[in-house]
Amino acid sequence: MKTTRRTFIGTGLAMAGTLGSSLPAFADENTKTGSLTKHELPQLSYGYAELEPFIDATTMELHHSKHHKAYVDGLNKAEAELAKARANGDFSLIQHWSKQCAFHGGGHALHSLFWKIMSPIAKGGGVFDSCPLSDAITASFGSFESFKKQFTAAAIAVEGSGWAILHYRKDDGALIILQAENQHKLSAWNTIPLLAIDVWEHAYYLKYQNKRSDYVNAWWNIVNWKAVNEMYAKAKQAG
Secondary structure, X not given: OOOOOOOOOOHHHHHHHHHOEEOOOEOOOOOOOOOEOOEEOXXXXXXXXXXXXXXXXXXXXHHHHHHHHHHHHHHHXXXXXXXXXXXXXXXXXXXXXXXXXXXXXXXXXXXXXXXXXXXXXXXXXXXOOOOHHHHXXXXXXXXXXXXXXXXXXXXXOXXXXXXXXXXXXXXXXXXXXXXXXXXXXXXXXXXXXXXXEXXXXXXXXXXXXXXXXXXXXXXXXXXXXXXXXXXXXHHHHHO
């Protein structure tokens, strides 16, 4: 995806173009605005019911077709408004639309990652084999179990709504676990996100009510480790 602006959580969410779905940028006739990208809702590689019993079909449908779609629409709107501001030379609402870009851009990128790193059990979900990623996890956290405990604790302890995210840090190649409030606060820099769990209530409330810990623990059964390992390999190459 070719873009002229980044809407991201840290440097890593520049990967949103490969994780999400966006149409190629097109040249605007007015050179004052620059080019725009039409972001689109990515298609899932599995059906809404295929992650059951860990995530129910109704939650998946609402989460993908309603919540994620709203972030895509919000991002397109915010970027269009900023282009309009450049064309008109009126930046009186720059703070508002910049925040909207960060919020909706973060939502689009993180949800695109979230769908990608989950898989039905029948298609390999939850299977963690020896691979370069497993070696990196051991090097950074001591063991897979230590990593899993820290990630789980981070996800459960997110204040309010947000995410727990495994990042690849470019400076030293280490893997680190951070929280994100909402989907743009507590941003990481110079990192590439590899694994993320959404702990906004809309991700689990229909099935788990207020039992976030039950949802987080169940979610490990559908992590697509093959996809995470592939992204780790790309992150190392890019870093």
